[in-house]
Amino acid sequence: MEKWEMKGLRWLLLLVVVVMVSMETERADAQLWTNFYKSSCPNVEAIVKKAVQDKFKVTLATTATLRLFFHDCIIQGCDASVMIANAKGDAEKDAPDNLSLAGDAFDTVIRAKKAVEAQCPGVVSCADILAIAARDAVVQTGGPNFPVELGRRDGLTSQASIVHSNLPHPDNDINSIIKFYQGRHLTVNEMVALSGAHTVGFSHCAPVFSRIYDYKNKSGAVDPSMNPAFVRDLQRVCPRNVDPAIAINMDTFTPNNFDNQYYKSLIAGRGLFASDQDLYSSTLTRPMVELFAANQTAFFQAFSVAMVRLGRFGVKTGTEGEIRRDCTTFN
Numbered sequence: 001m002e003k004w005e006m007k008g009l010r011w012l013l014l015l016v017v018v019v020m021v022s023m024e025t026e027r028a029d030a031q032l033w034t035n036f037y038k039s040s041c042p043n044v045e046a047i048v049k050k051a052v053q054d055k056f057k058v059t060l061a062t063t064a065t066l067r068l069f070f071h072d073c074i075i076q077g078c079d080a081s082v083m084i085a086n087a088k089g090d091a092e093k094d095a096p097d098n099l100s101l102a103g104d105a106f107d108t109v110i111r112a113k114k115a116v117e118a119q120c121p122g123v124v125s126c127a128d129i130l131a132i133a134a135r136d137a138v139v140q141t142g143g144p145n146f147p148v149e150l151g152r153r154d155g156l157t158s159q160a161s162i163v164h165s166n167l168p169h170p171d172n173d174i175n176s177i178i179k180f181y182q183g184r185h186l187t188v189n190e191m192v193a194l195s196g197a198h199t200v201g202f203s204h205c206a207p208v209f210s211r212i213y214d215y216k217n218k219s220g221a222v223d224p225s226m227n228p229a230f231v232r233d234l235q236r237v238c239p240r241n242v243d244p245a246i247a248i249n250m251d252t253f254t255p256n257n258f259d260n261q262y263y264k265s266l267i268a269g270r271g272l273f274a275s276d277q278d279l280y281s282s283t284l285t286r287p288m289v290e291l292f293a294a295n296q297t298a299f300f301q302a303f304s305v306a307m308v309r310l311g312r313f314g315v316k317t318g319t320e321g322e323i324r325r326d327c328t329t330f331n
């Protein structure tokens with residue numbers, strides 16, 4: 001073989017390898033399909049939607065399903081590991097960080113799963129039901145409708161011990177939060193869009209205490225990025241000796257509507273957590289906040305795309321994991 005031919009062959013080989021690697025990456029992202037249950041459980045989306053609607057008739061706290069989905073996905077992937085309840089009390093949901101996960105969110109998924117099992121036993125994963133229910137919670141409160149990719153399998157482990165270090169905290173600085181999202185293949189834009197989920201639901205007072213009382217351990221100080229009237233409102237609903245079970249609205253103005261009020265509030269210094277307000281304080285993310293505050297359509301589009309991308313993180317497919325019969329226990 002001539003020397004130039006050898007060289008050409010080497011280039012060809014290199015090309016083949018590059019193409020194979022990029023196909024592999026594409027496949028890794030395309031393991032889920034929107035019509036995954038088309039023949040095995042064609043009504044799954046309608047069944048889950050009905051369960052979510054019924055739950056909303058009982059309580060608006062059903063929006064917490066959206067947070068449950070986030071927590072499921074960011075800790076060892078979207079595999080319903082967050083749903084596991086075990087007698088020893090050392091599953092993900094038992095971690096102190098999960099204490100605030102609303103019981104109504106778990107109940108929504110459990111009810112939806114029961115209804116799905118009645119029609120298609122042993123076919124649809126809890127991870128997929130949670131993903132559909134989270135989208136439906138958004139739709140039910142006036143947010144965007146978007147197709148949910150399906151085909152996740154349920155995980156076989158759930159550990160309380162890995163939760164804390166794998167969760168973003170409301171007092172984390174923006175750089176560490178950006179890093180956190182990057183570690184889950186999510187961009188800064190997607191982080192800003194997903195944070196808009198704080199336009200619905202409830203919080204306890206604990207995550208805001210350090211902003212409204214003795215900020216940075218300085219007696220009487222408050223977080224200077226906060227609107228003073230907002231500080232006074234929060235101090236009224238969250239006195240120092242507040243009952244830790246008291247719930248406050250995440251969005252003071254339109255708590256029950258999935259809309260772009262969250263971003264308008266950030267501009268007004270009315271973000272509930274430091275991690276919310278920082279999205280406006282940081283010059284890196286402020287333009288996105290301004291865009292979403294001015295254009296709800298842009299927010300809805302970005303949120304929908306980001307939710308689909310979040311829903312791909314760490315998924316188990318094919319023969320990995322299992323299809324749990326009961327979402328709260330391994331088979």
Ligand code: HEM
Nearest residue numbers: 064066067070100102168169170194197201202203204207
């Ligand atoms: C920097 C990232 C985030 C931080 C630090 C954070 C933190 C928190 C905290 C501290 C609460 C209140 C918990 C309580 O005291 O009851 C909360 C509530 C909530 N979060 Fe986030 N969150 C983040 C991102 C997200 C994302 C990406 C979503 C969904 C896509 C989400 C959805 C929710 C929802 C719906 C609630 C209300 C829960 C309820 O009504 O029970 N959060 N979040």
Ligand SMILES: *[C@@H]1O[C@H](CO)[C@@H](O)[C@H](O)[C@H]1NC(C)=O
Nearest residue numbers: 171210211214215216217218
């Ligand atoms: C405030 O003081 C406490 C106790 O001394 C300490 O644990 C905490 O880290 C301090 N917080 C800040 C923000 O400096």
Ligand SMILES: *[C@@H]1O[C@H](CO)[C@@H](O)[C@H](O)[C@H]1NC(C)=O
Nearest residue numbers: 294295296297298299301302
């Ligand atoms: C709002 O955003 C949408 C989606 O990105 C875009 O098509 C539309 O032109 C924007 N509207 C305005 C008034 O800028």
Ligand SMILES: CC(=O)N[C@H]1CO[C@H](CO)[C@@H](O)[C@@H]1O
Nearest residue numbers: 093094095098099101102103
């Ligand atoms: C909603 C939920 O399941 N919360 C649990 C969080 O963990 C504690 C134990 O640390 C349980 O008692 C709660 O039921």
